[in-house]
Amino acid sequence: MSLECIDQHRSFGGEQRKYSHYSDVLHCDMKFSLYLPSNKEGKKIPLIWWLSGLTCTDDNFSQKSGFQALADKYQAAVIIPDTSPRGEDVADDEGWDLGQGAGFYLDATQEPWAKHYKMYTYITEELTSIATELVPNFSGEESIMGHSMGGHGALVIGMRNPSRFKAISAFAPISSPSQVPWGIKAFSTYLGDDKTSWKEWDASELVKKSGMPPIFVTQGDKDQFYPGQLDETNFLNNAKEANTEVSFNKVEGYDHSYFFVSTFLDDHFAFHIKHLR
Amino acid sequence: MSLECIDQHRSFGGEQRKYSHYSDVLHCDMKFSLYLPSNKEGKKIPLIWWLSGLTCTDDNFSQKSGFQALADKYQAAVIIPDTSPRGEDVADDEGWDLGQGAGFYLDATQEPWAKHYKMYTYITEELTSIATELVPNFSGEESIMGHSMGGHGALVIGMRNPSRFKAISAFAPISSPSQVPWGIKAFSTYLGDDKTSWKEWDASELVKKSGMPPIFVTQGDKDQFYPGQLDETNFLNNAKEANTEVSFNKVEGYDHSYFFVSTFLDDHFAFHIKHLR
Numbered sequence: 068m069s070l071e072c073i074d075q076h077r078s079f080g081g082e083q084r085k086y087s088h089y090s091d092v093l094h095c096d097m098k099f100s101l102y103l104p105s106n107k108e109g110k111k112i113p114l115i116w117w118l119s120g121l122t123c124t125d126d127n128f129s130q131k132s133g134f135q136a137l138a139d140k141y142q143a144a145v146i147i148p149d150t151s152p153r154g155e156d157v158a159d160d161e162g163w164d165l166g167q168g169a170g171f172y173l174d175a176t177q178e179p180w181a182k183h184y185k186m187y188t189y190i191t192e193e194l195t196s197i198a199t200e201l202v203p204n205f206s207g208e209e210s211i212m213g214h215s216m217g218g219h220g221a222l223v224i225g226m227r228n229p230s231r232f233k234a235i236s237a238f239a240p241i242s243s244p245s246q247v248p249w250g251i252k253a254f255s256t257y258l259g260d261d262k263t264s265w266k267e268w269d270a271s272e273l274v275k276k277s278g279m280p281p282i283f284v285t286q287g288d289k290d291q292f293y294p295g296q297l298d299e300t301n302f303l304n305n306a307k308e309a310n311t312e313v314s315f316n317k318v319e320g321y322d323h324s325y326f327f328v329s330t331f332l333d334d335h336f337a338f339h340i341k342h343l344r
Numbered sequence: 345m346s347l348e349c350i351d352q353h354r355s356f357g358g359e360q361r362k363y364s365h366y367s368d369v370l371h372c373d374m375k376f377s378l379y380l381p382s383n384k385e386g387k388k389i390p391l392i393w394w395l396s397g398l399t400c401t402d403d404n405f406s407q408k409s410g411f412q413a414l415a416d417k418y419q420a421a422v423i424i425p426d427t428s429p430r431g432e433d434v435a436d437d438e439g440w441d442l443g444q445g446a447g448f449y450l451d452a453t454q455e456p457w458a459k460h461y462k463m464y465t466y467i468t469e470e471l472t473s474i475a476t477e478l479v480p481n482f483s484g485e486e487s488i489m490g491h492s493m494g495g496h497g498a499l500v501i502g503m504r505n506p507s508r509f510k511a512i513s514a515f516a517p518i519s520s521p522s523q524v525p526w527g528i529k530a531f532s533t534y535l536g537d538d539k540t541s542w543k544e545w546d547a548s549e550l551v552k553k554s555g556m557p558p559i560f561v562t563q564g565d566k567d568q569f570y571p572g573q574l575d576e577t578n579f580l581n582n583a584k585e586a587n588t589e590v591s592f593n594k595v596e597g598y599d600h601s602y603f604f605v606s607t608f609l610d611d612h613f614a615f616h617i618k619h620l621r
Contacts (some may be wrong), residue, residue: 076598076599076601076603076604077566077597077598077599077603077604077607078603078604078606078607079566079606083603099367130407130408130602131408131415132410133409133410133606135603135606135607136410138415142608160435203571277401287354289354298578300493320354321353321354322353324353326353326354326360326412327353328353328357329355329356329410329412329413330354330356330412
């Protein structure tokens with residue numbers, strides 16, 4: 068594994084870093100970002116995962132959310148993966164909602180996607196090994212959050228690993244991907260037409276199981292993709308039936324942008340920290 | 345005047361807006377951004393000007409600094425002009441440090457620049473008229489801050505109008521433009537080779553006069569352009585001789601990026617608010 072730190076900035080008390088490495092799982096070169104808080108007191112610190120939305124790389128959240136102020140305030144490390152495999156020999160699509168920049172945090176089974184599109188395994192295994200080595204004084208505690216497609220990713224990865232992630236949160240997540248255009252397009256392409264295989268990647272199905280971590284969702288009512296791609300009804304109904312703790316916060320006047328994410332990011336960090344410590 | 349609001353996002357308690365208009369001073373279409381805080385109590389609010397650096401538009405600060413959290417916390421409106429005139433019929437240069445994106449906040453006298461490159465008059469007159477109309481409950485109080493070339497702009501515009509701006513601050517400013525490569529290139533191009541005309545656009549000259557507003561500067565010691573383009577020695581020496589109050593804060597480990605700006609932005613807002621109220 069050829070891990071290289073390719074960018075580094077002091078940011079608030081800590082450091083914003085960007086790394087490049089070859090991924091054995093994705094069979095391509097990948098980049099990710101990592102924030103390390105100051106940790107002046109040398110305490111054990113938790114790791115929060117951030118998953119970004121369609122068309123994003125690890126740069127969007129790093130540059131547009133202002134999260135570093137919060138990660139340093141709460142003394143948490145934050146890792147931000149890319150949203151798909153990348154490169155000229157990686158399958159792609161002309162649409163911005165499929166292929167590179169739109170990996171949907173699953174493991175594809177269909178050709179020509181199956182070779183590279185294994186974002187779930189990449190994040191939960193390969194990148195996990197790398198990240199936990201890079202965080203000094205790592206407490207072993209993890210949680211996960213994300214936005215839009217990354218909200219879907221956070222819900223799915225968090226609920227598939229309920230004993231590992233202490234908290235899950237999402238901004239405007241695709242919480243019923245099997246039932247909305249973005250999800251149907253991605254799942255039929257990456258997973259094929261047999262919809263039984265879709266269930267293990269659909270938050271509204273996963274939430275039916277008991278024993279899930281606490282979940283917090285924020286949704287703007289002026290979001291241009293709401294309710295269309297982002298309708299929460301199904302997810303909340305299924306959570307309620309399973310007695311899963313979901314706090315759903317609909318906020319008036321906010322849209323789908325990072326202006327929305329930034330505004331409510333402190334609430335999400337506070338929620339995670341409460342459950343991480 | 346054809347003022348149009350072309351983008352609008354709820355952000356923290358207030359609103360992040362983007363406007364387009366035809367500038368009679370610059371003879372071209374211009375864009376600028378404006379943040380209006382929530383102002384739930386209906387108080388009189390001040391206006392802070394932000395001037396950006398080389399290659400920037402009004403978007404960089406709007407999207408990368410996280411300033412909205414602070415503008416809403418301190419209940420100040422913030423206006424962010426573009427950094428130069430724009431358009432196909434506006435003179436330009438192949439270099440990123442001259443022409444479009446590099447207006448240097450002055451009024452050019454040389455051809456082919458003189459027709460469009462009047463950023464000083466645009467900001468202090470035309471855009472001022474527009475901005476003060478757009479801020480509800482405007483208190484009439486203004487201050488100015490900026491980064492790099494925009495730090496130069498904030499120092500120059502603030503010190504040329506000392507009774508108008510209650511505070512001036514700058515991140516890594518070009519404080520002696522007549523003596524460093526960026527400034528010499530821009531001044532000789534826009535103002536010509538007669539260096540006497542440069543003095544009225546050089547912060548280190550302007551600071552020799554008495555009666556200046558309080559000035560606050562933050563400079564990272566790992567800035568890739570420091571001290572080269574950004575050496576403060578001359579500026580601080582001249583300020584001291586004139587008994588002008590300059591607080592210069594050199595910060596360890598920080599570079600020239602928005603990661604640096606974000607980190608110290610709260611200090612700058614607090615400084616401005618103290619002098620605005």
